[in-house]
Amino acid sequence: MSRLLTMTDVWIEGRADEVWNPIINGINLHLDKGEVLGLIGESGAGKSTMGLAAMGFCRDGVRISKGAVDFDGIDLLKASAGRKRALLGKRIAYVAQSAAASFNPAHRIIDQHTEGPVQHSVMSRSESERDAMELYAKLRLPHPEEIGFRYPHQVSGGQLQRAMTAMAMSCRPDLIIFDEPTTALDVTTQIEVLASIRDIVTQFGTAAIYITHDLAVVAQMADRIKVLLRGDEVETAETRTMLSHPKEDYTKSLWAVRDFVRPAKPAVHTSATPVVSVQGVTAAYGKVDVLHEVSFDIHAGRTVAVVGESGSGKSTAARCITGLLPPRAGVIEFDGVVLPADYRKRNKAQLRQAQMIYQMADTALNPRKTIGEIIGRPVQFYMGLRGREKRRRVEELLDQIELPAGQYFERLPSELSGGQKQRIGIARALAAEPKFIICDEVTSALDQLVAEGILKLLARLQDELHLSYMFITHDLATVRSIADEVVVMKDGQVVEQGPKAEMFTPPHHPYTDLLLSSVPEMDPDWLDTLLAERGIDNIGDAAINKID
Amino acid sequence: MSPVLKIILQRLGLGLVTLFVVSILIFAAVNMLPGDFAQAILGQGATPEAVAAIRRDLGLDQPPVTRYFLWLAGALQGDLGNSFAQANFASFVGADSGGSAASVAKQIAPRFWNTMFLAGVTAVIAVPFAVILGILAALYRNSAFDKFANIFTLTSISSPEFFLAYVLILFLAVLNPWLPSLSNIYIGMGFGERLEKTLLPALTLTLVVTAHMMRMTRAAIINLLASPYIEMARLKGMSPMRVIVRHALPNALAPIINVVALNLAYLITGVVVVEVVFVYPGIGQLFVDSVKIRDIPVVQACCLIFAAAYILLNLTADIMSILSNPRLRHPK
Structure with missing residues (x-):
């Protein structure tokens, strides 16, 4: 596979109280075409900053002080603003954490979807509209023909997140940055979105950087995982290797978090008055x-x-x-x-x-x-x-x-x-x-x-x-x-x-069962197994039930 | 009923209530003015009998509450009463003047339309100018252009209106005789000529109202630039101009509309100085003159019109802000 993105010795600083503080300290990152890299760490680790830097973009008050970002032979840090704009949205797309905040409340979803393809002269408005409906159907959104004609506030969070993935796909980019796309969602909705994202990324052979703090999620999505801690790289490995043989203590501690369980207390007297x-x-x-x-x-x-x-x-x-x-x-x-x-x-x-x-x-x-x-x-x-x-x-x-x-x-x-x-x-x-x-x-x-x-x-x-x-x-x-x-x-x-x-x-109430089985597990095959058990159609049905 | 219609009806009702309360305030305030028409018109040598006769004739001897309700009842039927100053004093001796030439409505109407014309011309120039300037200032924020626009508009709003007027007269009427410096418009004037004569006062007022609107446009847009959806638009590779006009502006409309309405209301009610400088026969001058001679019906009518203009424009602004919000236009 050929190399798509190479970030070499990237240093990023953020400005606070007139002083530049380090956010990312000399990280190297590379990505092949069609590969999914998981970027994981606690908040403040610099994951999002790194993801945006892969697009040659910095938020206000942040700067890339050193390093190089090479996207398919183009140096994003040296390219002119116009040159970068021609790439953004067209060849590199972004899916934000909160779709509800990242869709413009003033425009219909489809208008925002077609904006990219039309402005980048990839498709005409009507072509892009038709394509949007196909993407909505592929992402198993209910009523793909009409859902785009709603305003963002008229659509649920999980559906918006899928619509945003569709929007990122609108120009068929080579690379998508997913920045915690399921963090704000319920477990049951998260599964639907995860499955949709993975399907569509595989289908179009899109490379992706998947940013999350949830190990179990990244285990489902990524081919390779990179662990960040306060701007430094802790380790990088293939997903299965990382899960079975984490090298660094910090990685192991991340893995161990879910092990805290309180011992069960004796049963309550039936006669006791509840508080x-x-x-x-x-x-x-x-x-x-x-x-x-x-x-x-x-x-x-x-x-x-x-x-x-x-x-x-x-x-x-x-x-x-x-x-x-x-x-x-x-x-x-x-x-x-x-x-x-x-x-x-x-x-x-x-x-x-x-x-x-x-x-x-x-x-x-x-x-x-x-x-x-x-x-x-x-x-x-x-x-x-x-x-x-x-x-x-x-x-x-x-x-x-x-x-x-x-x-x-x-x-x-x-x-x-x-x-x-x-x-x-x-x-x-x-x-x-x-x-x-x-x-x-x-x-x-x-x-x-x-x-x-x-x-x-x-x-x-x-x-x-x-x-x-x-x-x-x-x-x-x-x-x-x-x-x-x-x-x-x-x-x-x-x-x-x-x-x-x-x-x-077990046995559970069916809804309890749905909740329990929706919690992602570390096993990289968990999502596949679960989808096979439930049958993919069921997920689509569940989404349709939700909207009705 | 659609929620938007419901809100609009609610606001309309509130507007009427406000207008009612304002009418009480106007009446009370006007009646608190020292002296009255009879004294003002008869001068210092007036005999108490003559003053009392005029007062009786004009109904000024009635208790204030009765006068208020008579006035209100008249106003509700569109009758704002008769001007004291224009009244035909022949009626005092029993002869019916027979004419309604003295009615306040007749006296105010032409002045009112003149004021509306001036306000309209100013609005057509100032609102687009201010909003476009604000958009450009937001686009090139902290640049030399932004600073210049800010300094220019702040300077013009900080200068006295008559000073701005004289500067404009100097440059546009005296040094370069492009525009007439006197705006003595009259009924029956053609639109073109009328517009030409109104242009200088309109430009003066434009300088007065631009700063507020321009700075609000700039601030409202810049306020939104940190929003996730603006970042999204940038990450989609949209040009800075498109990001601001298409993505930020529609969400910044509500505060901008409100400031525009406030300034339009000012154009209708607060332009006395400019009218005086250009001898423009607007409602502001009439108002000041009427206060001078205690022509209470005219003063009250003017106040009522000013209040109604404020309320109506704010109401329109409210409704337009509501309409600019897709959550209300398209409920779940």
């Missing part, structure tokens, strides 16, 4: 019911994982428990006492007992308050502590979340990493000394290693403080590691619930 009892709750946004008679119990010192795809009603259930959304029917009991439906009617003691930790620690912390103030606020509000006592309590809390108080008390959230911010979120919840904490996708925005740290911290706190958790997640690996009981939700209904051990052993 939180959700009984027959039906809730609606406007006139549309989004929860239908949902019931589950959460016992003292235990973790109930609520799983399901986005839109299944997990977070709505949490809003009902906290009183943000008073249910239309049904009650929430706390320690056997019915809580007022509306949080405004609950007293301070009732409010204190149920705390929340959010998915995006970034937006859940006030950027203008110091850590001391953020944690100090609930300490003062709920516990009535002031002055030196308050400070001592905040320091104690910082201690509990394993951040040295002396170092962090005066810092602002912007001076913390993602994992540290999430720890502050935990400390703030603990400040109220609650019995019960709702964790809403608290690890979804974090890298695997960091997420594991948070899960271990939550587990330790549970043991020490006898806390109960309602753990909302769509990630079944997290469920496996931390849950005692599992509640599976779909379309606002509980489809199955029970102890974790039961949930992970």
Whole structure:
């Protein structure tokens, strides 16, 4: 096979506070025609920057300080802007992480699809339109004849991601950069998109750089994997070799992340009063019911994982428990006492007992308050502590979340990493000394290693403080590691619930089965096996069911 | 009912409510002016009897609430009352003047159309000029052109209007006698001649309103340039001009439309100085003159027209912003 892309000794820098900091430190990368290279690493490893550099593109405030990028004999770093524009979209295409944000909201999907071929004079508008419909059909999008004529907001996330892949294919490029294309999707949707992407890349013999932080995903997609860590290359190998014989310790640690599993706890006494009892709750946004008679119990010192795809009603259930959304029917009991439906009617003691930790620690912390103030606020509000006592309590809390108080008390959230911010979120919840904490996708925005740290911290706190958790997640690996009981939700209904051990052993409810089997596994043959089991047509059907 | 239509009807209703509240404010404010028409017209030597007679005749002796509702009822039927100043004083002695020459509507109408004509000509020049300048400034941001455009528009908005007017007169009427410096237009004038006479005041006003619109266009576009879909357009190899005009501009329309509306409203209500400089017979001059002699019906009518112009233009801007959002035009 002939060489398509060669990146030699590439150094990239990013500008922050008037200083250029290194992002990529002298990485070499090459790609043959039709080959798929997986680029893997935690956030901040420089994967996306590297992917964009392969297109000769830098974001604002980023520059390639040294090195060469050779695409099929053209030096992309020396080529004129016009020369590069003639390549971009036509011979090198890009598929972004969030299709919802990367499609222009002002234009129909097909208009954006045909823009490339028409502007690059590859096809006429009508040819490109017809071609788009064929690509939509190949990518198993429902209603390929008409889906393009919708606006991006009228199409689901998984479908948009496929439409974006179709758009990248519109000029039949030699190379596509996939930048975390399935990270924002549910497991069940992810499979559909993965299968579609792989099919079409194989079919047209397109070379690809597939960027992701999910090892199991890259194992399905890539011929070769390159592991990055803070701008340095850790190792590169063929996918199967890498999976069976990782050389470097860092690679091995990435592989080991999913091994954290808490020991099972003894079963709950049937007579015990649950801390939180959700009984027959039906809730609606406007006139549309989004929860239908949902019931589950959460016992003292235990973790109930609520799983399901986005839109299944997990977070709505949490809003009902906290009183943000008073249910239309049904009650929430706390320690056997019915809580007022509306949080405004609950007293301070009732409010204190149920705390929340959010998915995006970034937006859940006030950027203008110091850590001391953020944690100090609930300490003062709920516990009535002031002055030196308050400070001592905040320091104690910082201690509990394993951040040295002396170092962090005066810092602002912007001076913390993602994992540290999430720890502050935990400390703030603990400040109220609650019995019960709702964790809403608290690890979804974090890298695997960091997420594991948070899960271990939550587990330790549970043991020490006898806390109960309602753990909302769509990630079944997290469920496996931390849950005692599992509640599976779909379309606002509980489809199955029970102890974790039961949930992970067959027979399952068909939907649980679908969820479980959709979680990617490290085995490079997993996707093929699964598709063969399910039959490819089923995936197409599933997509069609979704749209109707 | 489609959601867009519902929103439009809602806004329309709100606009009417606003106009009603504004009418109360106008009436209250005008009545708080010191002195009244009777005193103003009769001068310092007026006898109390004469003042009282005129007041009685004009209905000024009625309590304010009664006068407000009489005025409102009239205005709702399209009757804005009679101008005090133009009233035929023959009617005071019992003879019916028989004419409606004194009606406020008749007095305001030609002035109003003149103002609309001036505003229209200015808008046709200024809006495209400002938006194109803003697009170019965004395209060549931080370049010499961008800086020059910013300095030029900021200088012109920072200078007093009469100064701009005299500078333009100097260059376009005196040194190079291309345009007339007096804009004494009258009814029955041909369109061409009218346009020629309106051009200088329109250019002056263009200089006044361009900066705001141009800078908003530039800022709204640049604001969007960090969006993922703009990056996507660049990565598709689209030219910088196309990225801005096709990908950024449609999403930046809402703030631009709002600023345009605000400036158009200014053109209708705030151009007294320019009218005076060019002796342009617009509604602004009439308004100021009427305040001077306490011709309350004319003042109130002018205020009402100004308020209605503001409300109507903002309403239009709201509706156009809504229409520029595909999420509302094409619900799920």
